[in-house]
Amino acid sequence: MSRIACLHIPKFQIAVHQRHEELKGIPFALVNGKLTPGGYNRARIFVCSEQATRQGVLPNMRLPEAKALCSELVLRELDQPLYLSVQRQLITTLNNCSPKVADLGLGDFLLDASGLLHMGGESKFCHKILRTCGLSRFTDAYIGIADSAFAATVAARLKFNRLFIVPRGEDKNFLAPLSVKHLQLDPDIESSLLDLGIKSMGQLTDLPVESLIERFGRGGKIAHELAQGLDNRKPTIPEPEKQFESIADMGGAISSLNDTIFAVKSMLDRLSSDLKQSGLWAEEMTLSFYNEDEKFNERTLKLIRPTNHPQFLLQVVKLSLDANPLEREFTRLKLGISRFSKELWEQPPIDTNKFESHSSKTNKLLGDYGSTAAQLPSSLLLLLQRFLTSIGSNTATKAVASDHYTFDTAGTWVPITQNSFSDSLVPINLNYVNQTAERLLPSDLVLRKQPVQVLVELKDNLPSAINYQKQWYRVRCITRPECLSVLWWNKPSSKYYYRILAEPADTKMVPASSIKNPVVYLILLTHDKQSGAWQIEGFFD
Incomplete structure (x- = not known):
């Protein structure tokens, strides 16, 4: 009979970060969102350390609320590529202890524990x-051993001890008194079972499997089998992780750019061939230069579009060396594909608009880069890569609309090389904007900020006139207020935002040339409910 072990590392994402000493033993949390001024109030706690939990911080809590409960809380953004990389490294490490290791998700591993009688038990x-x-x-890890993968997983998660061994042939008896919640059923099925008084897995196995299938379908059958300790999942021999690296010993000191490019070309030809054979393409390269055993220069080259074409990759390396020449001679060169993905085969849509100018095409491609990178012409792609390699990948940005509590901070800047930024943006609710704006704010207008306090005359609790620069302006039209009330750190804030159309109240102050075309201003006006002050935030141009 085979034996299976399950290794469980609780709160794996937290454990990955707390391998660094500065994050051990302190309140620490990971955020499902962006820690930027525009995203701070929308982000929520994804998972937190035990120290943070003891101070009242919980998952799905908003950051201002969490900070109010625990002022010393340290926050970090989720880093999914990091967790996947550490998971793969752990599988490789555990493979030294067991010939078969399977990935059950972040922080969970299945290992083959058969044949240990003559190896210490x-x-x-x-x-x-x-x-x-x-x-x-x-350091915080738990392991369970049983005949089936499900029983071993439950044993590892019980936390009675750091290790829990279920005796051979006892999986069903071990699972019988435990709650059906360990089955991680569909919420509707679990709720129905609890309503029927079926709280333990032993009670579930006493029911005829036919009745469970009739009521719950295939989910009922799987639950009945797992509760008996029947699970077909087995650990497997892990596939070796693909690595694409090339190292060249130059046989002497090299400083010439031509010699460097010649060496890189031969390395890229081999790496590109390996990528094509594996059906992959490169997204990022790492180029390292050594003088004897000393690495004195390393550069990461991010590609604006994935490719496995050796000529384009060579041009990217040449652009980098032209922009940042080497200051020393080197004797060894290492080139690796640090990030790659599966090659996609798609034909871009054909542009049927024959009358569109070349400049407007270029602007559209650059403006919509995040979704149309694969459609960029090769010449424009190389020009953009040259520009970004010279000044940095995150230097060139574009403005993208993003909803926010306040009009003056709506929108954000994102790098044009960032293919996806949905996590940092909030879609604009156009229906709400149209209802509240009352067609006062055309989409082409931009807020020109000129904050200044003003006197306001009220009528029916709404502004009817404002005094700006010693002149009164009559309010012709006003929107319903947009309200913002938050606890900003430890200082409460409550503001009402109005957009108003205002014109001079005294026509004698207006030049005669403007009488036929009256001067009208579109203004963002705020009212601080805490202090009672009124302020013009700016004018829309």
Whole structure:
């Protein structure tokens, strides 16, 4: 009979960051969103450390609320590529302890624990796994061993002890008194079972499987099998992680750009061939220069479009060396594809508009780069790559609309090389804007900020006139207020935002040339409910 072990690392994302000493033992949380001025009030806590939980911080809590409960809370953004990379590294490390290791998700691993009788037994095997985790700086880990993957997973998550071994043939008896919540069923099925008084897995196995299938379908059958300790999941031999690297010993000191490009060309030809054979293309390259055993220069080259074409990759390297020449001679060169993805085969749509000017096409392609990078012509693509390699990938940005509490901070700047920024943007609710704006704010207008306090005359609790620069202006039209009330750090803030059309109240002050075309201003006016002050935030041009 086969034996299966399950390794469980609770709150794996937190554990990955807390391998660094500065984050150990302090209130710490990961944020599902962006820690930018525009995204701070919208981001929520995704997972937090035990120290933060003890101070009242909980998942899905807004950041201002979490900071109010725990002022010393340290925040970081989720880094999914980092967690996946650490997960793969752990699989490789655990493969030294067991020939078969399977990935069950972040922080969960299945290992083959068969044939340990003459190798010290299962207890020694568990201690070896835990010691291996400790060497990888994961000190909070739990392991369970059973006949089936499900029973081993439950044993690892019970946390009675750092290791829990279910005796052979006892999976069903071990699971029987435990709650059906361990089955992680569909919420509707779990709720129905609890309503029927079925709270333990033993009670579930006493029911005829036919009745469960009739009521819950395939989900009922799977739950009945798992509760008996029947699980077909097995650990497998992990596939080796693909690596694309090339190292060249130059046989002497090299300083010439031509010699460097010649060496890089031969390396890229081989790497490109390997990528094509694997059906992959490069998204990022890493180029390192060594003098003997000393690495004195390393540069990461991000591509604005994935490719496995050696000529384009060579041009990117040449652009980098032209923009930032080497200051020393080198004797060894290392080139690696640090990020790659599966090659896609798509034909871009044909442009049937024959009368569109070349400049307008270019502006559209650059403006919509995030969604149409694959459609850029090669000449424009190389020009853009030259520009970004010279000044930096995050230097060239474009403005993108994003909803916000306040009009003056709506929108954000994103790099034109950023293919996806949906996490940092909030879609504009156009229906709401149209209702509240009452067609006062055309989309082409931009707020020109000129904050200044003003006197306001009220009528029916709404502004009817304002005094700006010693002159009164009559309010011709006003929107319903846009309200913002938040706890900004420890200082409460409550403001009402109005957009108003205003014209001079005294026509004698207006030049005669303007009588036929009256002067009208579109103004963003705010009222601070805490202080009672009125302020013009700016004028729309």
